[in-house]
Amino acid sequence: MALPVEPSLAVERFVASAELPTPYLVLDPYVVADRYNRLAAALPGAEIHYAVKACPHPEVLWTLAALGSGFDVASVGEVRLAVAAGADPDRICYGNPVRGPADIAAAHAAGVRRFVSDSAEDVRLLAATAPGARVLVRLLVSDAGSATPFAAKFGAVRGEAVRLLGAVADAGLVADGVAFHSGSQQLRPDAFADGITEALSVAAAAGLPRPVLDLGGGFPVAYLEPVPDIAAYAAAIHDALAGAEGVRLMLEPGRALVAESGLIRSTVLRVSRRPGVDDRRWVYLDVGRYSGLAETENEAIAYRVRVPGRSGPAEPVVLAGPTCDGDDVLYRRTPCPLPLSLEAGDVVDLLVAGAYTASYASVAFNGLPPLPVHTV
Numbered sequence: 001m002a003l004p005v006e007p008s009l010a011v012e013r014f015v016a017s018a019e020l021p022t023p024y025l026v027l028d029p030y031v032v033a034d035r036y037n038r039l040a041a042a043l044p045g046a047e048i049h050y051a052v053k054a055c056p057h058p059e060v061l062w063t064l065a066a067l068g069s070g071f072d073v074a075s076v077g078e079v080r081l082a083v084a085a086g087a088d089p090d091r092i093c094y095g096n097p098v099r100g101p102a103d104i105a106a107a108h109a110a111g112v113r114r115f116v117s118d119s120a121e122d123v124r125l126l127a128a129t130a131p132g133a134r135v136l137v138r139l140l141v142s143d144a145g146s147a148t149p150f151a152a153k154f155g156a157v158r159g160e161a162v163r164l165l166g167a168v169a170d171a172g173l174v175a176d177g178v179a180f181h182s183g184s185q186q187l188r189p190d191a192f193a194d195g196i197t198e199a200l201s202v203a204a205a206a207g208l209p210r211p212v213l214d215l216g217g218g219f220p221v222a223y224l225e226p227v228p229d230i231a232a233y234a235a236a237i238h239d240a241l242a243g244a245e246g247v248r249l250m251l252e253p254g255r256a257l258v259a260e261s262g263l264i265r266s267t268v269l270r271v272s273r274r275p276g277v278d279d280r281r282w283v284y285l286d287v288g289r290y291s292g293l294a295e296t297e298n299e300a301i302a303y304r305v306r307v308p309g310r311s312g313p314a315e316p317v318v319l320a321g322p323t324c325d326g327d328d329v330l331y332r333r334t335p336c337p338l339p340l341s342l343e344a345g346d347v348v349d350l351l352v353a354g355a356y357t358a359s360y361a362s363v364a365f366n367g368l369p370p371l372p373v374h375t376v
């Protein structure tokens with residue numbers, strides 16, 4: 001199992017010496033490089049396409065491009081970020097199947113040739129606007145075991161996926177293979193094995209000789225609890241591929257490459273007792289749902305919270321953000337014990353916060369600026 005990790009020494013040095021206004025996110029690109037190398041070593045031969053949405057900071061993208069990573073992008077804006085970081089457009093996959101003709105044409109003009117699709121309408125658009133495109137058809141798979149499931153927003157069922165691969169070839173495009181994504185922070189290695197079995201069956205039914213199988217992202221990180229380590233996922237993937245010939249593997253990790261590189265430093269705005277409302281203290285931070293903590297929705301992701309300047313006995317609190325929005329409460333159910341001595345003005349850190357934070361921050365909700373990002 002992989003256990004929760006501490007921030008890197010460089011991040012610890014940064015927060016100890018930087019006198020910067022909070023909140024902010026600090027990232028250590030060396031940790032990103034290390035997680036990329038670990039994943040590449042666990043699944044040799046798989047083409048890794050970093051999912052830019054997880055953390056599009058230029059230094060993260062430069063680091064990964066320099067290591068030879070490809071990129072999974074969700075928009076033309078992300079194509080531009082990846083190209084600016086030195087990515088080879090041929091190693092960029094436009095993975096978001098929801099887009100308009102102008103998006104496809106702009107990505108194609110930038111040199112992108114690989115697209116994921118999951119509808120006949122999008123395949124027609126690709127045929128009209130992206131000549132020569134290599135298309136992966138996204139298969140709907142179970143996302144049970146994921147902390148942030150897709151709720152069936154994407155993907156075609158088996159029969160439709162086979163038909164779509166036929167439509168891709170009929171339209172003069174290259175039917176390259178099958179993609180799936182079994183949900184982010186996926187805690188079941190078998191989810192990948194099940195997806196592979198279904199994807200292989202689709203590729204065979206569509207008559208693809210050397211299919212690409214794009215297993216998506218979903219590899220988890222340890223926030224509060226241990227998670228299966230990457231070796232368990234590699235073993236499940238390896239077993240599911242036994243006997244399959246000529247398969248080319250693609251991965252689209254986001255969280256697993258960047259989460260552990262980041263820490264959010266924040267400040268306590270207020271500690272309130274709320275007689276008649278709650279026996280617990282309410283602790284309001286200067287960072288919240290709209291300044292980068294979007295994944296606390298439904299308490300899906302529970303960050304480890306530490307208070308560097310306080311020790312002594314702790315009791316559970318309700319942790320809330322700074323805005324006037326009622327949804328800006330981070331944890332009501334998730335146990336969050338904080339020191340009884342905690343006061344307004346104290347520093348609070350959220351650990352393992354490099355993924356899906358700064359990129360989710362609103363631009364000006366309640367007049368608050370987007371989450372500043374620093375690197376070490």
Ligand SMILES: Cc1ncc(COP(=O)(O)O)c(C=O)c1O
Pocket residue numbers: 051054072095096181183184185216217218219252253254255256
């Ligand atoms: C199509 C696609 N690929 C890759 C990812 C990255 O997933 P993760 O960060 O869980 O690795 C996502 C994120 O949800 C996605 O939607």
